[in-house]
Amino acid sequence: MNAPSAALRAGRDPYHIGHVPATGEPEYTGHGAGGPAPKRIVVGYGFWIFILSDVILFSAFFATYTVLIHARNGGPGPRELFDLRNTAQETACLLLSSFACGMTSLAVARRSLLWTEVTLALTGLLGLTFLVLEIHEFLGLVARGAGPTHSAFLTAFFSLVGCHGAHVSAGLLWLGTMMAQFPAKGFKESIRHRYLCFSLFWHALDIIWIGIFTVVYLIGFLTP
Amino acid sequence: MSSNPDDFELGSHVGEDHVSGRPPSEVEHPTLRSELRGYLIGLGLAALLTAASFWSLDEHVIYGPGIVMALIVFGLAQVGVHLVFFLHLTTSPDNTNNALALAFGVLIVSLIFFGSIWVMYHLNGNMIPASALAEMRPE
Numbered sequence: 340m341n342a343p344s345a346a347l348r349a350g351r352d353p354y355h356i357g358h359v360p361a362t363g364e365p366e367y368t369g370h371g372a373g374g375p376a377p378k379r380i381v382v383g384y385g386f387w388i389f390i391l392s393d394v395i396l397f398s399a400f401f402a403t404y405t406v407l408i409h410a411r412n413g414g415p416g417p418r419e420l421f422d423l424r425n426t427a428q429e430t431a432c433l434l435l436s437s438f439a440c441g442m443t444s445l446a447v448a449r450r451s452l453l454w455t456e457v458t459l460a461l462t463g464l465l466g467l468t469f470l471v472l473e474i475h476e477f478l479g480l481v482a483r484g485a486g487p488t489h490s491a492f493l494t495a496f497f498s499l500v501g502c503h504g505a506h507v508s509a510g511l512l513w514l515g516t517m518m519a520q521f522p523a524k525g526f527k528e529s530i531r532h533r534y535l536c537f538s539l540f541w542h543a544l545d546i547i548w549i550g551i552f553t554v555v556y557l558i559g560f561l562t563p
Numbered sequence: 564m565s566s567n568p569d570d571f572e573l574g575s576h577v578g579e580d581h582v583s584g585r586p587p588s589e590v591e592h593p594t595l596r597s598e599l600r601g602y603l604i605g606l607g608l609a610a611l612l613t614a615a616s617f618w619s620l621d622e623h624v625i626y627g628p629g630i631v632m633a634l635i636v637f638g639l640a641q642v643g644v645h646l647v648f649f650l651h652l653t654t655s656p657d658n659t660n661n662a663l664a665l666a667f668g669v670l671i672v673s674l675i676f677f678g679s680i681w682v683m684y685h686l687n688g689n690m691i692p693a694s695a696l697a698e699m700r701p702e
Contacts, residue, residue: 380657387661391668398672402679427617434609441602441649445595542649546642553638557616558631 379532386536390543393506397547400499401554404492408562412490417559420485422476426556429472430548433507436465437545444538450526456518462541463514466507473504496555503551506544513537605648612641 375381408417439462446454477497480486487497517537524530616637619625625633646652652661691699 376657384660384664388664391664394668395671395675398675399679402676405676405680406683423617423620430613434606434613437645437649438602438606441605445598445602449595539650542645545649546645549638549641549645552613553616553634557620557634560620561630 378528379535382532383535383539386539390539393543394547397499397502397550400495400502401550404495404499404555407491407495408559410491411493414490414493415483415485416492417556417562420480420483421556421560423556423560425472425476426552429469430552432465432469432472433545433548436462436469437542439465440538440541443534447521447526447531447534452521452526455521459514459518459521463511463518466511466514466541470504470507470511473500473507477501499555500551503544503547506547510537510541510544513540601648605644608644608648609641612637612644616641 376384439458443455443458443462446458477500480493485493487494514537517534520530520533616634619630619633619637622630646665652658652665654662
């Protein structure tokens, strides 16, 4: 510790606190010593914390489903209820939607309004198709008497998958507002940060869906 | 890919803020081709792992009792693919905080998920069977 204190006595700033060199790369980016991080890094980090808290919420629903999968009250189980073809279609829709959202990010970085709007519309349409497939599945189950009130297993199923569907619905509303904000307000910094948060949200929903089709549908299908 | 740390922030490259003191001209933009290739690799790997998950349900492909473990492995691998290619979570200095937050999230999720299964399994094991409960009921 001798060298820094000597440097301090000499009136210098050995750790470059709050200081970015006038030329070249800051030396300590990401370690707190190169001055405050750029705002988009801070915004992304904050929203990432929210997403992780949302994932923790989902983990409780996943645990509930796994624990209650045998609590069927004499009713049907996953093997009788689930149509894996429908699940595969939903999975494809959401994966392609996530990819389209990535394409939007490329368009936003290049300030291309046309491509931003086109790829956002594609993202939204694929998300909407997913939602329609899911609602169709839910209505079919309820029509067969396998609604959420029939057994603890079905309550857990509708809670978990429905919670994800609610997130997708909220994401679609957000997507709609983004489609309006880009033409109305342009590619301002604040709008681009807003879009960054949306893209994190949308990609994260696809990650949750990986857990759902694996644990709820596929492993559920194998559970007698 | 260039070595500019700005290329690797969490989420997508949606345009840079200019760090004070760094002239905008020094900020290298990743090319459309390289970024597009990243997303396409991610899409390809994710589609492959999804297809593997659905196909593994066919008992002739994978040894029956091993299917559940195979599904878990495919699922975790696909989560990894999405984190790297779609969310751009990497080991760059700008991502240190994001990776640490993710590690903490994984810890809590594991505690809740596996902890619940563990506790409830043992609770079920210790429950009095319904038939024995009926015999204990006063006449």
